[in-house]
Amino acid sequence: MKRLQRRARKSRADKTSSAILAIAVIFCGGWISAPSAQAFELFGFRFFEGDKPEVVNEVPDPLPYAATLTVSGGDKDLEKALMETSQLIQQQDTPPSGSPGLISRALGDQQQLIALLYVKGLYGGTVNIDIAGKPLQAAVEAGEVNRRAGTPVPVVIHVMTGPQFHFGTVSIRQLASDGTPAATLDPTNYGLVPGAPALSDKILQAESRIVADLKDQGYPLAKIADRSVIADHASNRLDVTISANPGSAATFGHITVQGQKKTKTDFIIRQAEIEPGSRYDPAILRRAAKRLRDLGIFASVRVIEADRLDSAGNLPITIEVAERKRHVIGGGGTISSVDGIGLEAYWRHRNLFGAGETLSLEGSVGRIVNGDYGDMEYSTQVVFTKPGVFGPTTSFSATVGAKRENPEAYESRAVFGSMKLTNRPTDKLTYAVGTEFEYSRETDVLGPNHYALFGVFGDIAYDSRDNILNPTRGLRATFHAEPAYDAETGGFMAFTKASLSTYWSFNGSDRFVLANRIAGGSILTPSLSDVAPSRRYYVGGGGSVRGYAYRNVGPRVSGEVIGGRSFFETSTEIRTRITESFGAVGFVDAGAAYSSQFPDFSEELKVGVGVGLRYFSPIGPLRLDVAVPLAPDKDDPDFAIYVGLSQAF
Known part of the structure; x- marks a missing residue:
């Protein structure tokens, strides 16, 4: 009879509201004291943003100005990018401090806009800025701009884009330890293709990939030794020569840990799995950092490479960690037009014995419908987890608990428990x-x-x-x-x-x-x-x-x-x-x-x-x-x- 009554209630609720709408709210905080929350924006509103004292920075001798920008060629996308890059345009509502401030802002703007033209492969482009009707250079030499009381200083930015340059001759050389060329690398493997638009970003990206490849080959101190970029304005070509110095091949050296308080040092080193004496491999360092972060006990993890080899030719490594608060409480809730109200909460003790262990006490209640508690669902459980039981990729967990389930199809009261070993040999498996x-x-x-x-x-x-x-x-x-x-x-x-x-x-x-x-x-x-x-x-x-x-x-x-x-x-x-x-x-x-x-x-x-x-x-x-x-x-x-x-x- 009780189940039939509950089904009748559900049927009436379905007629009133044929949709089930659940809203989940999750709350997490520290035990006794909570860390400051990070703000984020949602639908134009900012959340978790603490009170901030109003900071008022008064600019001495503010100099209002009105800036405009003109671009040759009619490229609207380029014009938009230049407008967004120009500080003179973007900061008009924040007047600089007097003539020196305006001149300084204009000089910085000129450099940034020229750099943007280079990014687009426009190496013949020019950026000229007039302040109060005079060229920027004249204002620099005079150290002063003409200003009229009550009138913003007119600033005009003239951008001549010039022709699009393309890559001409491209050469990438790998040097030997004595600085002499040892090998030639194929530039097309790094995105530098003769005849393609000569975007400056492509050169920088190629250099980053060259250094990354050399590090992957076991050279931790690899760097770009020299770069030669020659723009031929007669043919609109850009000739590029890059020289990369791999440095010495190395193995991992001594591992040092900093910042730990409760966590055992040998546990951190064991979980990182960086073997001293093994060949240097940056992928090993990336996996070590990720594995330590996945423990959930650190607020931050940094794996830092030394900037030089030790006397034995090994690369020392420093693992820098910051521990999270060890105790945390949390809760949440749901509300449904049919299933009523549900509540859940947990208490968690991180890093229980100093080796990443976690003890959680969890509980929930559900199906609180119209004040009727007879059909409630509830559960409670204790969960213990321990990482690194058989190597850094293996963890152990044990759970014991009790629950009552009361969906429409059945009613169940149960006690349960489980033990599990989990292994994650790769990021995907x-x-x-x-x-x-x-x-x-x-x-x-x-x-x-x-x-x-x-x-x-x-x-x-x-x-x-x-x-x-x-x-x-x-x-x-x-x-x-x-x-x-x-x-x-x-x-x-x-x-x-x-x-x-x-x-x-x-x-x-x-x-x-x-x-x-x-x-x-x-x-x-x-x-x-x-x-x-x-x-x-x-x-x-x-x-x-x-x-x-x-x-x-x-x-x-x-x-x-x-x-x-x-x-x-x-x-x-x-x-x-x-x-x-x-x-x-x-x-x-x-x-x-x-x-x-x-x-x-x-x-x-x-x-x-x-x-x-x-x-x-x-x-x-x-x-x-x-x-x-x-x-x-x-x-x-x-x-x-x-x-x-x-x-x-």
Whole structure:
């Protein structure tokens, strides 16, 4: 009767509001005292910005002026770039201090604008500035500009662009230790192609890549020894000669750690995995810095190379860290027109024993609907993690907890625990093995039952996405397998699940992205009733088939969803970035859960379609999706609204 009453309440809520709108708020702070928050801007408003005293800097003898800029050639894009670069144009509302201040600003402007012309390959261009009707040089020699009381000083910037230059002869030489040429490098490998527009940035980028390549070959002190750039104004060609000095090949030397307080020095060195005496490789230093940051116990990590080799020809390395506060509390909440209010909180102790360990106490309550606490969901758990148990890429975690789940399909009370070893050998590959147990009392439309599940599982994931929150290229693939035994029902079973998400940018541009996801799973067991309702597969809702109610797609008994032994889901999204801040999405989701051990594709898939809006905030894309189910069933809404952070998948 209680479950029927709850379903009747839900049905009335669906009639009143056919969409479920959830708003999540996350709060993090320090234990006893919190660090200053960093400000960011969202929809034109600034958040987490503390009170700042007003600073008033009065400029002595302010000299107002009015600046204009003229550009030959009619290139509007170039004119816009020059306007944005010119401090005389951009800072007209901030008058300089007297004649010296205006002259100084004009001199700096002249250099910046000429540099911009070089960036565009316009080496014959000129920048002339007139102040109060006289050339800038005359003002420099006089040390004064003509000024009329109450009238801004007129400043006119004349830019003659000149012809576009192209690369002529390009030579890149690698020097020996005595400074003599030892090898010649192919300039086209570094973007310096004879006949191409001679943009100055291409020269600087080529030099950076040359030095990076030499460092990758084991030369930590590589540098550009000389650069010769000759502009031939008769032929509009730019001849370039670059000489690179690799210095001496080296191995890693002594490792020094600075800034640590609670963290053990040998743990930091072990996690960094920089082996003294091994060949110098900057990739090793980058991995070391990332691995230390991923521990979550440091506010900052810097791996610093010495600027010279030691007497043995080794390169000393300094690891500089700043530790985060060791205690943190946090909380969050959700509100739904159907499921009511949900609250969650945690307390976390970082760096428990000085080797990156973390102890977390977590709790949550949910489904607080209209003041009725009888249908609440709750959970509490303790999680301990320890990195570096079998080398720097391996971590251990243990969890124990209790929970009550109360979705529409079933009711469950359970205690659970797990232990897991995770290894991340590369930035893209992660795998884990572990064991878990769960004892539960569960009730669904098939009746009440007790379950005592013991399982051993393995997970593997490959992730090459360019951005976790807003991927535009790459893929993510996961696989989970878990043989298990239920001591209460006496049944053996095996859980399997796999997913693949791919991302493809049209024409290599992030403006249009095609995103696809496919997922499926199977529970190998003779009978569905041997599987606890909470462990069966359900489809529907956000992160699954949008438009349908959460976990409301699957096999039914007496009109009620009971979950399945297999499932299949697929989603396709076309993501368009309209402006720098806003984007739009069109999507189609489809899926079903099946009573059979493997997906039965002869059965109809449930399909949901919709559109979405994205706001690209500093913390990631904010998502608003509206989805419509094409074949709604009992308890499904007419449409659903989803709000969240990051893309849907």
